[in-house]
Amino acid sequence: QVQLVESGGGLVQPGGSLRLSCAASTFNLDGYSVGWLRQVPGKEREGVSCISGSDGGTSYADSVKGRFTISRDNAKKTVYLQMDNLKPEDTAIYYCAADIAPCRIANMIKYDRWGQGTRVTVSS
Numbered sequence: 001q002v003q004l005v006e007s008g009g010g011l012v013q014p015g016g017s018l019r020l021s022c023a024a025s026t027f028n029l030d031g032y033s034v035g036w037l038r039q040v041p042g043k044e045r046e047g048v049s050c051i052s053g054s055d056g057g058t059s060y061a062d063s064v065k066g067r068f069t070i071s072r073d074n075a076k077k078t079v080y081l082q083m084d085n086l087k088p089e090d091t092a093i094y095y096c097a098a099d100i101a102p103c104r105i106a107n108m109i110k111y112d113r114w115g116q117g118t119r120v121t122v123s124s
Contacts, residue, residue: 002025002026002115002116003024003025003026003027003098003113003114003115004022004023004024004025004096004097004098004113004114004115005022005023005025005115005116006020006021006022006094006095006096006115006116006117006118007020007021007023007118008020008021008118009093009094009118009119009120010119010120010121011121011122011123012086012120012121012122013122013123013124014086014087014088014122014123014124015085015086016086016122017082017083017084017085017086018083018086018120019080019081019082019083020036020080020081020083020094020096020118020120021078021079021080022034022036022078022079022080022081022096022115023076023077023078024077024078024098027113028074028077029053029072029074029077029078029079029098030053030074031053031054031100032053032098032099032100032113033050033051033052033053033054033098033099033100033101033102033103033111034050034051034053034072034079034096034097034098035047035048035049035050035051035096035097035098035103035105035108035111036048036049036050036070036079036081036094036095036096036097037094037095037096037097037108037109038090038092038093038094038095038120039092039093039095039117040091040092040093045095045109046061047061047105047106047108047109048060048061048064048068048081048094048105049061049064049068049070049081049105050070050103050104050105050108051070051071051072051079051103052102052103053100053103054102056072057103058070058103059103059104059105060105061105063089064083064090067083067084067085067086068081068082068083068084069081069082069084070082079096081094081096083120086120086122087122088122088123089122090120090122091120091121091122091123092119092120093117093118093119093120094117094118094119094120095114095115095116095117096114096115097111097112097113097114097115098111098112098113099111099112099113100112
C-alpha cells in the first residue's frame with residue numbers, strides 16, 4: 001500500500017524551478033520527520049533535505065543548500081520541496097520518506113514509509 005505520493009517532477013531547463021509535493025495517503029504526518037532523497041541509475045540513494053516532525057527544523061545536503069527549500073503543511077498532510085536554480089546534476093528520481101525518527105540527512109535512508117518517486121530532469 002502506497003503511503004506517500006510524490007508529484008511535481010518534470011523537465012526543466014538549467015536555472016529553472018520546480019516544486020515537489022509529498023502527500024501522505026494513509027496516515028497523519030503530525031510528529032513525523034519527512035525527507036526527500038534522490039537517486040540516479042548506478043548510484044546510491046542520497047539524502048537531499050528533511051524537516052522535523054517535532055519542531056519544524058530543517059536540514060539540507062551541501063549540494064542543495066541555498067537552492068532548495070523544504071516546508072510542510074500538516075493540515076494538508078503534505079511536505080513540499082521548492083527547487084530553484086536547478087542544475088543538470090540535480091537530475092534524478094526524487095523520493096519522499098517519513099519516520100518518527102529525528103530529521104538527519106544521514107538517517108533518512110532508514111526511514112520507514114516511502115513513496116514511489118517522481119522524476120526530475122534538468123536539461124536544455
